[in-house]
Amino acid sequence: MISRSRGRLVRGGILVAAALAILVPIAFAVGAADAVAxxxxxxxxxxxxxxxxxxxxxxxxxxxxxxxxxxxxxxxxxxxxxxxxxxxxxxxxxxxxxxxxxxxxxxxxxxxxxxxxxxxxxxxxxxxxxxxxxxxxxxxxxxxxxxxxxxxxxxxxxxxxxxxxxxx
Structure with a gap:
């Protein structure tokens, strides 16, 4: 049972990391566009x-x-x-x-x-x-x-x- 929870956490962590890998560059791109005069x-x-x-x-x-x-x-x-x-x-x-x-x-x-x-x-x-x-x-x-x-x-x-x- 513990390994199963850990598996979910790891998979959940991977999903969070993957989502951040996608969203962070988008956020920086939007911020950079705002920074352009x-x-x-x-x-x-x-x-x-x-x-x-x-x-x-x-x-x-x-x-x-x-x-x-x-x-x-x-x-x-x-x-x-x-x-x-x-x-x-x-x-x-x-x-x-x-x-x-x-x-x-x-x-x-x-x-x-x-x-x-x-x-x-x-x-x-x-x-x-x-x-x-x-x-x-x-x-x-x-x-x-x-x-x-x-x-x-x-x-x-x-x-x-x-x-x-x-x-x-």
Missing amino acids: SEPTLVVTGSDGTELVAVPLDDDTEVVIEYTHSVEKTLVRDVYVAGDETLVMTRMEFSSFGAGLPSQAEVTERDGRYVYEPPPEEYATLHLKTGAVADHDLIVGDERYDVAALSGYGAVELTVERRISTPL
């Missing part, structure tokens, strides 16, 4: 799922959607910053009041333009329908992207993903 990346995807733009973001990088208001024919800028895998709208800048612009909201005037600072709202996915009249541009830091042309004047989605940074 990842950075927020703005990703613009076309309606067919094609990735059109992928730009790494710093904590304070502004993401600006700039377009011409379809009725007023004036410049509008929607300004966002990256949250935790989200976009957070910080302000809207415009030159005249028109359809879809915050005419009843409290605005300030800066450099001849109206600035609306809405309560913070996070967007996991920002849906944007571009067009030839509005001619939407995306400005990230010092880079400008003609997302209207890149998407064939179609719909795009903007998301923030954590991507592994690649050294230069």
Whole structure:
């Protein structure tokens, strides 16, 4: 009876050792993946799922959607910053009041333009329908992207993903 218990213990010990031999490298691999630096990346995807733009973001990088208001024919800028895998709208800048612009909201005037600072709202996915009249541009830091042309004047989605940074 004692040998039988010992046999179970040994076999149980072997099973535990075998399980650890499998699980420990997996745990280290997962830990190593977490240790690799990842950075927020703005990703613009076309309606067919094609990735059109992928730009790494710093904590304070502004993401600006700039377009011409379809009725007023004036410049509008929607300004966002990256949250935790989200976009957070910080302000809207415009030159005249028109359809879809915050005419009843409290605005300030800066450099001849109206600035609306809405309560913070996070967007996991920002849906944007571009067009030839509005001619939407995306400005990230010092880079400008003609997302209207890149998407064939179609719909795009903007998301923030954590991507592994690649050294230069």
